[in-house]
Amino acid sequence: MSGKDTMTLQANPVNSPMEDWLRMDRMPHIWCPGCGIGTAVNCFVRAVEKTGIPREKLAIVSGIGCTGRVAGYLRLDSFHTTHGRAIPFAVGLKLANPELHVVVFSGDGDLIAIGGNHFIHAARRNVNITVICVNNFTYGMTGGQVAPTSPEHSLATTTPYGNLEQPFNLAFLADSCGASYVARFTTYHVRPLVNTMRDALTKDGFSFVEVLSPCPTLFARRNRLGDGLDMQRLFKERAVRRDSESTASAIVDLEKGPVVIGKFKDRRRPAFLEVYNDAMTKALGKERFQPYGPVTMVDPTES
């Protein structure tokens, strides 16, 4: 940016429509130029606006890491918890106050490595929360270490001779554990990303959105993939949209392609609280059972 542009910006500050959703007293944020997390947050806010969920009924929970800082920047009831444990915190919050729409917004290392056990069990349990995972293929906050999402042979500070391990297919993982909703897009595909976040936010049960995102500073540069813009171009060129694709074959191959994106799974499965209230009513009878939270029963006409 030239000196002249900077002066113009200072003289005529342009208010972003995002400002009302952000804790502006915490700006500037910590994210690097070219990072995709801000784009994911932007899409999230636009998705929330489309759902019509009252803002005060939306709560956001993050773990630790670059994406873990999202909770701190959004002007919502927001919780910055411990590394890997955003999901079980969210489960407790949701079950204590079922009126809340609880969203977990965190990174791939946080949710899938240290927090992997909670991820699979929350999907299995089908608690009514939304998990948004910004997958940038690395640990950003700690300086570019290998992640369970890092491509095979990719370079990281802890794999200086290349990653030996096969990465997780997060969509397949969530799907096979029973998640009600599973989708993957990239920070290049902002319009479908907004729409899919809207669907996830209004879906009953455990909904999961993976957002492939550039980490120019630590992943792209080390692996000679260029800067943030180059990564966006890579997403554009490699991405193949296949809605309802079997998640098992929905691979992410940055090197040769394809990067399969789309809304993979949208299944009707009663959420945890519905199942709980229904099962307890059957077991204990309406006279004895004290329903938990706003009562929603399983519709017997749906299988």
Place this chain on the structure above:
Amino acid sequence: MHSAEGSVLTGTHFIDGDVACAEGAIAAGCRFAAGYPITPSTEVVERLATRFPLVGGMFVQMEDELASSIAIIGAAWGGVKAMTVSSGPGISLMQEHIGLAVMTETPTVWVNVQRGGPSTGLPTLPGQADMMQARWGSHGDYPAIALCPNSPQEAFDLTVSAFNLAEEYRTAVMLMLDEAVGHMLEKVVIPPAAQIAVAPRRFTKKSPEEFKLYECEDGLVPDMPPSGQGYYFHVTGLTHDERGYPAMTAEAQDRLMSRLMAKVEGDADKLMNVERKNLDDAEVLVVSYGITSRVAERAIQLAQKEGIKVGHLRLLTVWPFPERLISELVDREHIKAVVMPELNLGQVVLELERVVAGRAPVRCVPHAGGAVHEPSVILEAIREVRP
């Protein structure tokens, strides 16, 4: 405020300490618990799983102790009173979240039914070797509140106290049972709901515009915001300022840590809960807590029959340590020696020695755990230190 009518099992029962603890939690208003099976604590959550659906509560068996210990923190911010229950290895896994509860000032109760350790140790046998872990287990400096019942009745009573203290001080409160108290069947009298004092959640009366998450109106404990009401508060385990925003400076750290410490340690006299017996002319002072206090009581009776003047100070609250009281006692002319039996190789006795500071000999009566002491061992220690 008192217990909710209809939820309290008022009456006389023959139950064990674990079940009494679960009933105490219900009486105290706990309506969410998360846990993972581990001997000898599991009966607490089994009881809650049976009883909660009848009183509007929920127990969730989580995938591990890491999940259990943070689910209760989430639930507490959701507006519910919450607890988790575990033992040795599980409590070790929960340490990070004890720190999170302290740092974010989240009222929560943590039950540790102690067994022999370290590691897998003696799952079905008693120990008191987690007492220093209860004080120092999570990283960083922080204050601890730990209560130690010696009977099923007290397991009920102190569980109610633990919830009340958690609300009053907005912190993690440790309830330190042991296998013997947890599995011991005794008479437990549960009073009518109206006679059980219960501290309600202290929600702010301020509007969202005026509200700051960690601003104290009076005293050192801020009021909590309700979730889902437009307060848009931010909770973080990072060092934070009064708004709850991360503040990465030495000054912010000093300000926060000083208040977190002072709100508990500064109230140590109020938090003190002890039972005193025959202290007026005692030559030997026995200090004990939990199951060991019952064995000590037998040893004291035997010593008294031999004509030894023995007094007994039983700690129901072990942390904060009743420093001022013990200091005053050892300043008395008639107290010549102090004896402390515990089911570990010498933990709380270190604190006792620090407070006594050489003014009287302190005799530790250690036991590695797996059984309670033989009264004769404690009696022998009393005989040896008598003037």
